[in-house]
Amino acid sequence: MRSIVVCVKAVPDPEEINKIKIDPVTKTLTRHDIPLVVNSLDRNALEAALVVKENQEAHITILSMGPPTAGNVVRECLALGADQGILLSDPAFAGADAFATAFTLSKAIEKIEQVDSVFCGRASSDGATEWVGPELATFLGMPVVTMVRNFDKTAGNSWRVKADIEDGIRVVEVELPAVFTITHEVNTPRTLSFSGIIKSRKKEITTWGLNDLNVPEDQLGLKGSPTIVSSLKVSEGKRSCEIIQGTQEEKADILINKLAAAGVLR
Amino acid sequence: MNINVGPVWVIAEQIEGVIPPVCLELLGKATALGKELGVPAEVVLLGGVSGEQTEQLFQAGADVLYQVNFPGFDKFHTDISSKIISGLADEVKPQIILIGSTFLGRELAPLIAASLKTGLTAHCIDLVLTEDRILEQWIPAYGGLIAITCPEKRPQIATVARGVFPAPAFDPNNTGQLIQVDQPEDIVSRVKTLEIIKADPEGVPLEEALTVVAGGAGAGSQEGWKQIENLAETLNAALGSTRPAVDEGWIELETMIGQSGKMVHPDLYVGVGLSGEQQHMVGIAGAKVMVAINNDPKSPVFQQVDLGIVEDCREFIPILIKKLQEKLSKPSPD
Numbered sequence: 001m002r003s004i005v006v007c008v009k010a011v012p013d014p015e016e017i018n019k020i021k022i023d024p025v026t027k028t029l030t031r032h033d034i035p036l037v038v039n040s041l042d043r044n045a046l047e048a049a050l051v052v053k054e055n056q057e058a059h060i061t062i063l064s065m066g067p068p069t070a071g072n073v074v075r076e077c078l079a080l081g082a083d084q085g086i087l088l089s090d091p092a093f094a095g096a097d098a099f100a101t102a103f104t105l106s107k108a109i110e111k112i113e114q115v116d117s118v119f120c121g122r123a124s125s126d127g128a129t130e131w132v133g134p135e136l137a138t139f140l141g142m143p144v145v146t147m148v149r150n151f152d153k154t155a156g157n158s159w160r161v162k163a164d165i166e167d168g169i170r171v172v173e174v175e176l177p178a179v180f181t182i183t184h185e186v187n188t189p190r191t192l193s194f195s196g197i198i199k200s201r202k203k204e205i206t207t208w209g210l211n212d213l214n215v216p217e218d219q220l221g222l223k224g225s226p227t228i229v230s231s232l233k234v235s236e237g238k239r240s241c242e243i244i245q246g247t248q249e250e251k252a253d254i255l256i257n258k259l260a261a262a263g264v265l266r
Numbered sequence: 267m268n269i270n271v272g273p274v275w276v277i278a279e280q281i282e283g284v285i286p287p288v289c290l291e292l293l294g295k296a297t298a299l300g301k302e303l304g305v306p307a308e309v310v311l312l313g314g315v316s317g318e319q320t321e322q323l324f325q326a327g328a329d330v331l332y333q334v335n336f337p338g339f340d341k342f343h344t345d346i347s348s349k350i351i352s353g354l355a356d357e358v359k360p361q362i363i364l365i366g367s368t369f370l371g372r373e374l375a376p377l378i379a380a381s382l383k384t385g386l387t388a389h390c391i392d393l394v395l396t397e398d399r400i401l402e403q404w405i406p407a408y409g410g411l412i413a414i415t416c417p418e419k420r421p422q423i424a425t426v427a428r429g430v431f432p433a434p435a436f437d438p439n440n441t442g443q444l445i446q447v448d449q450p451e452d453i454v455s456r457v458k459t460l461e462i463i464k465a466d467p468e469g470v471p472l473e474e475a476l477t478v479v480a481g482g483a484g485a486g487s488q489e490g491w492k493q494i495e496n497l498a499e500t501l502n503a504a505l506g507s508t509r510p511a512v513d514e515g516w517i518e519l520e521t522m523i524g525q526s527g528k529m530v531h532p533d534l535y536v537g538v539g540l541s542g543e544q545q546h547m548v549g550i551a552g553a554k555v556m557v558a559i560n561n562d563p564k565s566p567v568f569q570q571v572d573l574g575i576v577e578d579c580r581e582f583i584p585i586l587i588k589k590l591q592e593k594l595s596k597p598s599p600d
């Protein structure tokens with residue numbers, strides 16, 4: 001049976017994330033309790049795994065590193081059809097950059113037996129580095145294909161996928177085990193069903209902490225992160241804006257005249 | 267051991283035999299950083315290009331050019347390229363590696379960083395050396411800007427999009443050394459490119475467009491988006507987008523402007539139904555005139571443009587298009 005790990009990040013709700021701002025006086029971040037949700041592209045990653053499972057026997061594990069409240073996000077993925085959830089949660093994991101995140105996830109994946117593929121989103125909505133998938137692949141010694149937009153063939157141990165490149169698509173073949181990072185073109189994720197929610201109650205979420213991973217603490221979290229945020233600054237609005245007044249028609253006329261006068265209409 | 271002694275590297279690729287502009291821009295920056303640090307600027311070039319182009323790299327300031335090119339080498343084999351580059355970096359010990367945010371660069375950079383066990387900053391919009399000769403890598407965040415540094419590990423690696431730095435100056439008197447990188451013994455790539463299907467790029471690339479219309483979440487629907495598309499067509503503009511518009515599936519990711527997307531330098535920028543978040547706005551540099559159309563008079567976008575229209579875009583755009591057509595005497599795009 002195939003074992004697929006889907007890496008799912010619990011991210012602050014993108015609708016509310018812009019509430020976090022740099023305080024111009026203290027140069028620190030304003031605090032807000034923003035609810036955590038499933039990172040949007042990770043829904044596509046999970047859906048891709050569920051589609052594989054429709055055609056062959058597969059076991060889907062959700063792996064998420066985050067605070068204990070990320071448990072709800074893992075639970076939602078189980079209700080969508082994943083089989084098992086692992087939450088990596090420990091104060092020692094906190095403050096991780098992409099490198100330390102990928103390293104920690106890789107240590108957990110090594111603990112899960114016989115993984116033949118790992119699905120990640122192309123990017124997270126808050127970090128948006130796109131690094132976690134490829135870095136994870138390096139730590140696991142697996143090849144990676146980024147920007148996957150279609151799974152052409154998922155039978156056997158050599159998969160064929162389509163991935164985005166500049167003005168085009170490349171068709172690639174990769175030997176499993178491998179890591180894939182997934183774009184939203186891949187599929188339209190399913191939505192929660194009542195029966196899915198009921199079924200998920202019987203599914204298990206395991207929490208692993210520092211002691212479960214058997215890794216020195218200084219390789220995890222903030223301490224294990226090569227990069228740090230060294231300073232913050234507020235960016236000032238650089239232009240002074242003239243709000244054009246009038247009826248809709250007048251506004252359009254005034255705007256067009258101003259653009260023509262500035263020589264920018266072509 | 268002093269960690270701030272190695273050269274500054276740029277990873278250069280070629281797309282159908284041509285080095286993409288971002289690699290040359292980064293070489294310009296690497297040369298400047300190299301001067302400041304008193305170290306050479308060096309290029310690792312993946313694949314073969316014409317002699318003219320290698321000459322161009324030297325004229326743009328490369329002191330050393332490592333060329334990776336052997337029979338069967340395919341630049342999209344990041345599996346192999348990352349091993350070669352990491353191996354070379356282990357020997358030469360660059361203190362900084364700059365990589366263009368191309369599709370290849372975005373896959374290659376994290377593979378190199380993880381192999382070298384060092385930090386990597388995504389899509390920087392500025393690179394500045396501190397007094398301690400550490401590279402500050404600036405990115406937009408939380409309505410402002412934050413500097414990321416990699417204080418202890420080397421190399422310091424950053425990806426940068428096209429258009430963040432200017433094209434380099436070419437000095438015909440500059441010369442450098444060309445070093446062919448040996449073909450590695452085990453060159454099996456676990457990922458095989460079977461085929462590359464090219465789509466014809468439509469119209470002027472965003473990065474080169476003189477007029478850009480960008481649409482955001484305020485479009486509200488695919489129909490609303492279509493109007494913004496029509497406005498772009500009427501204005502002879504390239505069409506750009508914000509992240510929510512891409513997430514909604516109204517438009518391809520390739521049109522996204524901003525920190526994790528494209529950098530544009532138009533004469534005229536028109537932002538429709540977007541809030542002017544930093545991650546988007548950093549993608550627009552040096553526009554002569556900036557216009558925003560937004561139905562919320564308090565939207566922060568109005569602090570960042572020259573002309574503001576407070577209107578529902580779905581009502582206003584059709585009127586604007588009609589008036590523009592009269593002015594520019596153009597037929598309707600539909």
Ligand SMILES: Cc1cc2nc3c(=O)[nH]c(=O)nc-3n(C[C@H](O)[C@H](O)[C@H](O)COP(=O)(O)OP(=O)(O)OC[C@H]3O[C@@H](n4cnc5c(N)ncnc54)[C@H](O)[C@@H]3O)c2cc1C
Pocket residue numbers: 125126127128129481482483484485486507508509510511522523524525526527528538539540541542543544545546559560561562565577578579580
């Ligand atoms: C690490 C990171 C990287 C990112 N990179 C990018 C990037 O490269 N590019 C990018 O764009 N974003 C990026 N983002 C996302 C960015 O932070 C913002 O969320 C995004 O730019 C907001 O898009 P928007 O303005 O379209 O949407 P919103 O912020 O939701 O704004 C919509 C605007 O439309 C207006 N509006 C609503 N209805 C109408 C109407 N009928 N008529 C007129 N106006 C209307 C509203 O008043 C509002 O101002 C990134 C985020 C992160 C965390």
Ligand SMILES: Nc1ncnc2c1ncn2[C@@H]1O[C@H](COP(=O)(O)O)[C@@H](O)[C@H]1O
Pocket residue numbers: 006007008009010039041042045063064065066098101105119120121122123124125127128129130131132133
């Ligand atoms: N804390 C995390 N837990 C689980 N998966 C993660 C985590 N952070 C990132 N990922 C995965 O890596 C992808 C890319 O994230 P990023 O590199 O932050 O853009 C996400 O879509 C997830 O699949």
